[in-house]
Amino acid sequence: MTDTAATPRKQTLDKDLDKLVHVEEATSTVARGLVAPGLGLLFLALAAIFAATYVAGEPGAIIIIAAAAIGAYMALNIGANDVANNVGPAVGAKAMSLGGALLIAAVFESAGALIAGGEVVGTISKGIIDPAAVGTPEAFIRAMMAALISSALWINLATWIGAPVSTTHSVVGGVVGAGIAAAGFASVDWPTMMQIAASWVVSPVIGGVVAALFLAFIKTAIIYQDDKISAARRWVPLLIAVMAGAFATYLTTKGLSRVITISGLGTALVGLAFFAVTWVFAHILVRRQSEGLENRNQSLRRLFKLPLVISAALLSFAHGANDVANAVGPLAAIVFTANESTVNATVVIPFWVMVIGAAGISLGLVLFGPKLIRMVGEQITKLNPMRAFCVALSAAITVIIASALGLPISSTHTAVGAIFGVGFFREWYTAHSKRRRAYLERKGVEFRKNGGVSPEDEEELELQNTSREEIARRKLVRRVHVRTIVAAWVTTVPAAALLSAGIYLVLDLMV
Template identity: 70%
Template sequence: MADTSVQSRKDTLDKDLDKFVHVGEAASFLSRGLVAPGLALLFLALSAVIASLYVMGQPGAVVIVAAAAIGAYMALNIGANDVANNVAPAVGSKALSIGGALAIAAVFETAGALIGGAEVVATVSRGIIAPESVGQPTIFINAMMAALISSALWINLATWIGAPVSTTHSVVGGVMGAGIAAAGLWAVNWFTMSGIAASWIVSPLMGGVIAALFLAFIKEAIIYQDDKIAAARRWVPVLIGVMGGAFAAYLAMKGLSRVIPMGAGQIAAVGIAVFLGVWALAHIQVRKASEGMENRNQSLRALFKMPLIISAALLSFAHGANDVANAVGPLAAIVATVQANEVTGAVGIPLWVMAIGAIGISIGLVLFGPKLIRMVGQQITRLNPMRAFCVAIAAAITVILASALGLPISSTHTAVGAVFGVGFFREWYTANSSRRKAYLERKVDRERQARNGKKAAAAKADRKREMPSELEEDLPLGIAGYSFGVAGETSGAGAEIARRKLVRRAHFTTIIAAWIVTVPAAALLSMAMFMLLNLIS
């Protein structure tokens, strides 16, 4: 009887100890989830402290400090939502790990914002609302504050539900809504708005077309050539050179021209010179890296990994130059208005304002970006390093051109449009390419001859190994266990696969719907926020 009592106490003690263990594990899990929000709050506090150091003792210092914290909050949300588009192709193609992508993006986002962001900041801060239409500084400050708060809240909500919305849409909608609430429809510079609205349509189309053209070239000139390695040695250095030349021309336009006056011809000369230099270096590197490689698509993927990483860095730089405006454009307008105590057309961009936007975008990416990185890079269409390179370089070229013109286009539209462009082109090319069909027929003929000889077993192993790189690349996401007959014809379950699409239509419709809703939602929220701020002040 005593033994039974002792055993019961032991069982009860074990159960109690298990409960304590589970409680400890649950507490540890919850605490990990609070690390990112805690670090984000710390950054907001530091931003407010930094702003106070620069404006301490000045009239309206409290307003500037509050605006700096809100601008930092906006920058965090841009990093969490928008920057994912820059590195998602590299992550989705497995060329970069999440950690590596975050590190590259953080460095180049910050550099792009500090070097090339001032022009676009001026467009956002003063180009959407006509300054003369809002005569009182307090009203203008409340309008800019409402725009910051509303756009940041909307992007935060979108990130939480996993929707890659346009942060440019959000901030422009917020500024427009606040301007309408402050002074009516006529306060908005509709000429500027029409140009921005046109860019929202042009940018995804341009990104998609450029990406599709790059992919068409790679397929025709490299992938569906009998000697893939020789074709890659010829053309991969050219592609890397194009990327290097574009990056150099942009740096010359944004950086060197401030020190040394440079015209369009001189900037073009810099781009061409760097293209030739990068091409020569890449030619040597690609030839060395391709020695001993098998004549397989898997080998091509290895050759494209480094160009893809470089293009991801280029896109991050371009995004930093263009989208820092979304975080600190309204903040710069608030600072200028408070310090001048009047609403004027001229606006200076203090370095500390740019730094808050640049660093905030990078921190937001590191803390909250992985969710949307996986969505854009892995769930819309199947990406490999070659397709991801096309997406990244197309988005970079488009965003660079827009930033050079001082036009705050949507980098989300551009990058996601490039992903869709690659996917839809693959659908068309798989169904219509005569080169692909002829290549697969030649491949099957070689395999048939091998089966008739002593190398039947080896040919079967090669076919099994080649199938993912030659045919699976044109299958929808999530397909496995497919079977193909001669010349790539599908049979049985393969017929169902052939009817499926390479781009997930559900994501396409969802993203388009989110793009349409963002501007009016941000504008309405900004109107409400402006009225609330007016009541408080």
């Protein structure tokens, strides 16, 4: 009787203990989800305290401290959203781990911001509104505050839905909305706005076309050659040299333009010099790396991994040098206006403001960046080192082309457009390339003769026997992500403008 009576109590105790375990597991899961937001809030508080040590006792100190916290929030969102374009392709191509990408991007983003971020920035974001039209310094501060809050909120929303958007366009929309609310439509430079709107189309189209052309060259000259290794020894050094020359030119014109001033001819000579030197050394490196490699696509991927890692670091440096102004430009305007009680189109950025921007971008990347990194690198289309190399190279070359033509450009639209271009080109090439089908027919003969083939070629042979209708159905680019991203691009400026106008009106009523 005793044993019979004890058994139910034991089972009840086990159930209660199981419930406690489940509650602990659920609590732990929820707690892990709150770590990143908690650290983000801590950073905002530290940014406000950091600002207070510099502006305590100065005119408008309270406003500056509040603006510093909002600027830190903006910087966190830029790190969470925009940096993914620089390292996402390398992560998706398995050229580096997510942790390694976060470390490299954080270091080079901070270095670019602090070394080459510059001391002077246009606070009205590309001159799209007339500072004199805004009116009093107090109204101007409210306009900049509204622009900062609205652009940060919009980027936060875009990150949450998984859409990489242009932080520059977000700030532009915020400034436009606040400017209209403060001084009417006449305060906006509409021709400049039309140029910015044109970049919605120009940036991704040029980026996609350039990336597709490079991928077409790699497929034709290397991948679908019978002797892949010999073809790689001939052409990969040239591609690496083109990348080196492009990035040298890109960094000279964009990333280091505030540190040193070089003429157009000088910039071209720098690019050519890096191209020539890299070509020589790349020949030696590629020959050493290719020794003993099997004649298969997997071997080719190894040759592109190191250049891809270097390109991710350089893109991060250039991004930090250029886009830190998106986080701290309006904040610098508020600091200057509050201290001087006057409005100016360009101001000197205090070093402490740059530190907040650089630290915020890096921390936002580490805390919230993985989601967009995976989106850009893995979920739009499947990338390998060769495709990701084309994306990185396209990003640098497109900026150079656009700068030479005087066209406005978005690094985000360019990089994501390049990924679209690679994916859509693969869809077309898979269905229509006669060279590819001839190559696979030869591989089919080898398969039947030797009784074996590499996994990559086996996948290609399977695709060869697939009808064009089935290939079209499989789609190598996920359309749902394309629609989400394009919709976010189109709505960024008007959404940020409407939000900013509303915030300005609220701030105006509170005064």
